[in-house]
Amino acid sequence: MSSKIEKAQNEFEKLLCDLAEKARMLDLFDQADGALTESHRQSQEGLDDRKLELEFIESEIERMEKSEKQDRQQIEDERDELHASIKQQKKILSVKKSKAAPLKKKIVGEEYDFKFADRSMEEEKAKFAQAKKVEDFDKAKVHENNLKRMKIDILKRRKSLDDLRRKIREHEKPIKDIEKEISADTERAAQINLSLEEMDEASSEEMLADLKRQHEMKSKEIKRAELLVVDTLADIGENLFDKRVKHPVLEKFYLDIDKVAKFIDELQGEGK
Numbered sequence: 001m002s003s004k005i006e007k008a009q010n011e012f013e014k015l016l017c018d019l020a021e022k023a024r025m026l027d028l029f030d031q032a033d034g035a036l037t038e039s040h041r042q043s044q045e046g047l048d049d050r051k052l053e054l055e056f057i058e059s060e061i062e063r064m065e066k067s068e069k070q071d072r073q074q075i076e077d078e079r080d081e082l083h084a085s086i087k088q089q090k091k092i093l094s095v096k097k098s099k100a101a102p103l104k105k106k107i108v109g110e111e112y113d114f115k116f117a118d119r120s121m122e123e124e125k126a127k128f129a130q131a132k133k134v135e136d137f138d139k140a141k142v143h144e145n146n147l148k149r150m151k152i153d154i155l156k157r158r159k160s161l162d163d164l165r166r167k168i169r170e171h172e173k174p175i176k177d178i179e180k181e182i183s184a185d186t187e188r189a190a191q192i193n194l195s196l197e198e199m200d201e202a203s204s205e206e207m208l209a210d211l212k213r214q215h216e217m218k219s220k221e222i223k224r225a226e227l228l229v230v231d232t233l234a235d236i237g238e239n240l241f242d243k244r245v246k247h248p249v250l251e252k253f254y255l256d257i258d259k260v261a262k263f264i265d266e267l268q269g270e271g272k
Contacts, residue, residue, distance in 0.1 A: 016237030040232035100171035
């Protein structure tokens with residue numbers, strides 16, 4: 001007798017859930033009491049959260065199991081390759097800087113000479129203007145010739161400075177690129193060293209066993225959460241059934257629910 005009642009009650013709950021799901025499809029879900037729909041929404045969110053947590057645990061277990069199969073030497077090889085690359089890059093950097101250093105030293109001297117030549121030309125311009133002013137045409141002619149020579153010299157110096165600046169830029173760009181690469185490789189090597197230290201400090205077997213325990217506990221939480229989702233969905237179905245929300249599709253469910261409810265009442269009556 002008890003078995004029949006349990007089966008009937010399960011069928012009753014299933015019909016209520018089907019009724020609620022059908023109401024959702026028909027956009028009649030909101031006809032149920034707001035507190036019930038909110039409770040169902042929260043239970044569904046709780047289930048989704050637990051499933052996400054389980055997926056994360058499973059991915060961690062999978063990652064660790066794969067990691068167990070990997071040879072530690074592979075990680076150390078990557079680190080050693082980075083160290084070799086950093087050493088080589090530093091040598092290249094040293095060569096590049098050694099080539100750029102004389103150019104930088106040279107440009108400092110040429111910039112000083114250029115300023116001096118430019119200042120001298122300005123002084124020569126003043127002398128030329130003064131000679132013209134006092135109508136000393138012989139001196140004016142000398143100063144004019146000096147200015148022509150000095151202008152040519154200034155142009156040559158400016159071109160030489162531009163060429164030096166271009167050469168320095170050509171050296172500086174690869175230097176900056178190499179420095180960035182060295183920095184990135186050094187950081188990556190440090191991360192690998194940290195990972196190796198963590199591998200030494202933590203027992204992977206213990207961590208894996210702990211993750212499996214978490215997996216078992218989370219699976220149980222999901223089962224409880226699934227039951228709660230079903231219960232809250234059945235509550236909505238029962239609420240819609242009590243209200244007899246009008247719709248031709250839902251009314252078919254009402255008939256089936258009435259029959260099962262009546263059958264349960266009869267079974268319970270027989271048990272008394």
